[in-house]
Amino acid sequence: MRADVVAPLPVASTETVGLGSAVGAERPSRRIRPLGVVLVAAVLLLVCGLPAALVAGVVRTGAPPAPGSSAVPADDPATAVARRLGERMTAELARQSAALLGGDRAGFLAVAEPVAHPELRRRYAALRALRVAAWQAGASGLPTPVEGRPGEWRLLVEFRYCFVAPDCRTSRVLTGTRWREGERPRLLAVEPSRSAETGTRPWEVSQLVVAVGPRTLVATTPALRRKLPGLLAQAEAAARVADTYAVGGRPPDRYRIFYAGRDEWRRWYGGGRPEWTGGYAVTVGGGHHEVVLNADGLGAGGADDLLRHELTHAASLPERGYPGKGTWWLVEGLAEYAGADGEPVDRYAGLADVRRLLGGGWDGRLDSLSLSDDAPADRVSGSYGISYLAVRHLIDRFGPERLLAFFAAVVHERLPVERAAERVLGEAWSALHEECVGHVRAVVA
Structure with missing residues (x-):
């Protein structure tokens, strides 16, 4: 099962924050395994605005500051x-x-x-x-x-x-x-x-055990401590892949990954994820995205492709959010491509669901592939699969560097896809769109 774009978290807020997108708060998600293995995630992309009045506190080290002056004359x-x-x-x-x-x-x-x-x-x-x-x-x-x-x-x-x-x-x-x-x-x-913005952080509410590598930090609860060595090794391997998709060549200083047991999955970052979610990446400000994996959603195949997918979101997405549901296919397609890590197209797990979605229930537009929280598993798998195949075709046509430049123009600069295609790829988007859809149909024919 999988997950997709949803509304803001249903939790009480202690702050007032402006959203980074005209369409509101969105959470793109990951791909699922068709045979019940949940390998999908959701990206909550909200703007991390600053509060209006920030009274200075301590920064990093050193003695505490002396109290400032008392009331200003205008105070009652x-x-x-x-x-x-x-x-x-x-x-x-x-x-x-x-x-x-x-x-x-x-x-x-x-x-x-x-x-x-x-x-x-x-x-x-x-x-x-x-x-x-x-x-x-x-x-x-x-x-x-x-x-x-x-x-x-x-x-x-x-x-x-x-x-x-x-x-x-x-x-x-x-x-x-x-x-x-x-x-x-x-x-x-x-x-x-x-x-x-994000819901409760794991360190606010849980005991944590942590492993740190050159590119990643992986944390979980004491009950799942035995998983840490394997997860760290998988995360480090995934980070090497994700680093290649960092927009502007600036990958995160560390990828932050939290491995959630059943209770923690319901509590960390507000919980409330669609049932088909296996993991998600959530923006926490400062250019950082923290990744959460659902321990109950990982099957025998482990977390390798899910980690590549999620860490690619952390490397490629802007902190202020992405432009809206119409670009979901590009955001998720790039992460799916990274998750596949060069495997042959015919080994992609969602091809049967792609074929089913092409046969009915989809209007043929890439910008309409985003998912609802209650989307059935085959629709989730099919939407991710079409997105993956479309992005893969663009990479085959133009190469990974130009695709990433196209991604940056659409997702970071928020150019309309038509303008981005002409500027970066040198072709009309209408023709490229039909070419991508035709390629998807040919793959599963």
Whole structure:
């Protein structure tokens, strides 16, 4: 079974974010194996916008900053109180961030009341296992009093992070925190983000064990620890393929891969994926996409082609999203081509479903191949297969470099496909489209 384009995650949002596409939030997905092996994924592509008011926090290392000046003259008394309290909270976050980066668990816990320590210990261990290399914490707006709890305040905090590579562009997550007021405010709770952009990150809610290679980081839960060595080897091999599809020749500093058990699949990044999804790549900002694999969806064949597919999304897609459903075939076709990794066309697993879809249920337009959440398995397989065969034909005709330039023009520059074809491929798209569809029909005839 597989997965495809869906609506935004059905979770409560702690932030307001603009979408990167006129058609809204989209999640392209992966190919499935026809005989019940779920080898498909979904790409959630949303814009990672910045909050309007970001109060400076700690960056990477060093002593926490001194609290800034108190209220500005225009503040009313209540706002002035909140502003001064927010400055003290920010100073505590700076101390905690420096402790995290310095490997000081006691210092990381010291800003919090004991009631928060179990959650913070788990979070600290997960982030250290992921080799957190940059961690910034800053207030987004002013703290607000918690109704019915005198002396307690809620502060929205933006965390920015890097794993392994300290100089990477940071990813971001916006999180609610709860504090007890005082000269040195005390942290009472850190909430899972429930972000509208991506949903809850694995390190926010799960214990993690991690393996790191030259190009990849692979994480899972302790119950699945035995899978890590094999997954890391597969991920490193897939990364070598995916690197060749990096638009502009700039692959990610590390591919981030999370291997989800049944409960984690339902929880990480908001859950709620179509039943046919075997994996997906989700943008988390800073040019990074984090890949999730469904442990229950992988059959005896393992994760090789799925990893190549998903890591190619991570290498090729822009962080702000792709233009819309009409380009789904190009996004998924390129990832399917990478997933196939040069195997002969007649070995592609979805040819029977391609033949079935050509026989009925499809209008013959590549821009109408995107899928609904409840699409049947044969429609999913057929749509991915047609996309793969169309992209493969364009690569056979023009070569991988020009195809990737065409992909960049359509998906990154957001040129209409007609203009991109004439500019990059030197031919009219109407003729190329008919040629691609004719090739697909010929392959399965």
